[in-house]
Amino acid sequence: MIKRFTRTALLLGCVGTILGSCSKPMRSQKTGVVYNNKYNGGYTRFKKTHPAPGPGLIAIEGGTFVLGGSADQDVMYENNNNRRRVTIASFYMDETEVSNQDWLDYLHYLAITFPNDREAYYNATPDTLVWRRPLSYNEPYVDSYLRHPAFQDYPVVGVTWEQAQDYCAFRTNQINENILRETGRLASWKEVAASGKGTDQPFDTDMLLNNQYGGKAGKNAIKDLNPNAKAGANGKATRSVRMEDGILKPSYRLPTEAEWEYAALGLAGNTQFENIEDGKIYPWNGMGVRSPKRRTRGLILANFKRGEGDNMGVGGSLNDKADITAPVRSYEPNDFGLYNMAGNVNEWTQDTYRQLTFEDVEDFNPFRGNEYTNKRLSDPEKGILAKDKFGRPIKDAAKSNKKMSWAEFTAQQQGAKAPATTVAPTVNGVPAAAPAGATLAGKPFKADQRGFADSTDNTLYGVTTLVNDHSKVYKGGSWNDRAMWLNPATRRYMDQGDASAEIGFRCAMSMIGPAEINPGNRSHFSVKKPQAYKPKK
Template identity: 65%
Template sequence: MKILFTKTALGLLALGAVLSSCSKREQSQKTGITYNDKNNGGYERFRQSHPSPGPGLVPIEGGTFVMGGSADQDITYDYNNVRRRVTVPSFYMDETEVSNQDWLDYLHWINITFPQDRELYYNAVPDTLVWRHPLSYNEPYVDNYLRHPAFQDYPVVGVTWDQAQAYCSWRTDRTNENILRETGKLVAWKDQGKKGGGGDAGIAANGQPFNTDIYLNGQMTGAGVDGKKMMPNLSPNAQAGTGKGGKAVRPVRMEDGILKQAYRLPSEAEWEYAALALAGNTQFENIDDGKMYTWNGLGVRSAKRKTRGLIMANFKRGSGDNAGVGGYLNDKADITAPVRSYAPNDFGLYNMAGNVNEWVADTYRQTSFEEFEDFNPFRGNEFSNKRMADPSKGLYAKDKYGKPIKDPAHSNKKLKYSELLALQQQTTAAQSANPNAPLATSQTGSLPVDSLLPKNSGKAYTPDARGEKDEVNKALYGTTTLVNDHSKVYKGGSWNDMAFWLNPATRRFMDQDEASAEIGFRCAMTLVGAPEINPNGKPHYPVKKAKPFKAR
């Protein structure tokens, strides 16, 4: 009886707390207007929260570190990783490399969504011929590595930098679509094939697949798309909708904090920072011990009792030694190993050394470390804007796959509305001639936008800032050097590399449309909001709530 009374009392207290919180709506700190009240204009304020990572990701708390600092020698004499202290913001990163099964999911979606588009499917298939060598019998890997279930948990290889970027874009849309369908903001998966419930899996009523940008712009809504639990629309301009009791509803907005940020390749700085995982050696901002590899110590064998003597990663121990002696293999692998092999580093990331090298987002330059920005260093920016199909309605132009068409950015600042309208009018003819082609920039002379930009803006703006500080003759790229704007960085070492390349500071490059049996990738995601991942147990300055305003 006493237990029952206690539970009842606690329930009543909880109910009272909920009712009390509902009766005290938040107010604007600057106007006093109550938020989330449909009677005063429907101003909305959403619960401020620390976003959770997307599927497969783990949080990486950022901070300062010496980029290139773990390198102890320069055996290649490249002088391309000069030590440089930088700050990396907090972000999310894949716990493991992208596996063959992950890539087969991607291929399956393409096959069921665009069954007639053989070119799209063909372009997404990895180059399995990367296993083929004139003096090695690797044909079984050519035929089996990608698709045989024995290799399903092994890292995907033969993937170009361009293909990895396309996978990141696809993964973003599928993750956000799944969130919306599972929470009732879009038609549920089980209702997709039903009458009035959209088409096949992943196909909206307009015959195009879900795209995050198009959805957030309000271009993916209506019968057969809207779910049963859409967001309430508090705007006084909203019309009665499909909500319960005919209440007005709306699609999810970025302000709701429901959708995830875009999956992408990590920057070189993010990758190196995550691989080092110095957070495990840090106390009160003091780093107790540096690292040469992703683990502590100078050796490559485990010192723990249960695994003593075992190799800590999948790499080539010496010339001709990819596996060890039969009967007691040193790293338990000959080529790649499953993506969860070996112990994770102090951030919880697997195989940040060995197994496969990994693509990062950066364009390679030998002098990047000397020219990087101190905060969030990255080299590879190609700034773009989404093309408008109907400027008066704010609608984006879409390609045949339902993605927004992006054009090179014309300015590094927000244009005046009159300038924006004039620019859009000048590009209408070009859009009509070739709807999917990116529009030329002012540097080509094909689009006279310079006259529309603010005066005294200095030199002409270029949306391609990859080589912005490279004082070289770009006509010689690819002729006198292998380095060009298509050269992308990869890091980490592979199953076929010596231990030197396991050092997180080492870096190499390859053309973005080439592939290798020794290169895979993993995805990252930007963390928005406060950078501190685990604030519990740490000192903080108290933050007082704003005093409520009372109209008199």
């Protein structure tokens, strides 16, 4: 019986191999040229995929909702949140807030990658002095909150908006490097350690995609089918991973204010056939802040300050089980599966704050804070990116809102004056000679549009008001806030260089590909495959 099973398995394996070898090759739908063939140019095409989220992320299916619509009171007393219907694209978001252990991982990376750069490590260290209060004895938290193992799964605090940006960049590079080493596209971690030299340079995703990362190829490095490719030391022609391969993850970033509010509400659990059955004031259902379920009846659903002088309730029956912050997986997640979207710590968002942000807002992926940049080239002719001491590309403010001509592009990169785009004036409809130096009419492009459409004189920001282009939105309420701040529509701001014991953050990632995440048994239009093409002999 065992022998018969073995023969059957071998037969099926052979049939599978034959069918695989006889399968039709992928062809260009417009030229008919076969992909992945080293004899016709060697263009490599991977199969279309819907990439999985990075570690720690949860898929958030986007949709329409009323931004600011869950607010039940104007807590800022200044018409701070006008309701606007908007659409949020599907994206990924961290299941939990970034914890102390997550941040210690980051500090360890800096210590081993840049052992002689004390400044880099110092600048990345959270400000633990945020725990100090003139009339409180919080000194134990100053010394132990970040580094003691007892607090390792608590949310990191004392982190500025700027430090959060740097962490997102680190996390992007760390996950992509790990993917490439564990899948054999680059030399494995063990091989790198055995060499005694470490990596040739700090890993950076942008540098890799521009073929400027000098790391050793791994045993599963992608074959280079380009007929002009040269064989390496192992006798094989291999190439670096490209974006087209679908292997690398998109960049981690802070969520926009609109994304954060949408994810916190979690209205997906209250929706049936596009009908929202119940609205929400908090990330959970109901008007109160206590659990109505029989097993947990009466328990506080988030970590916040119930009243003045009441951070955790009465000894022997603590209401939220936390005096300051709580572990990042405390309490029940919302309908998207996200923990602590109300209470515990406020969370930084990507947006620049304006009091009436939602009066002027795009209705798709609303965001305020765009700072357009271009990667600087050290050699425009060869396409070589300039990099800083950490191996990251240097970015400059964008000079144009459209693709420049090659002459304009190279002139800009080399610091020369770009050739003017002249206008041909007319006299009674007949082209006339253009005056020297005439340029296209219209507003000059401004790379930094954080204060877009502001009617207030920018020179007054930071003088007559604390609101300026460095003011960033944070949301969610904290362990030291009253319940009114747990409403996802509430919003406050702080300077991007300041930190607090009540503010942490979580990361997000843009979703690549189809917007629908869980099709389930929903009806769909069928998607037809392109007609097969093969030249006739």
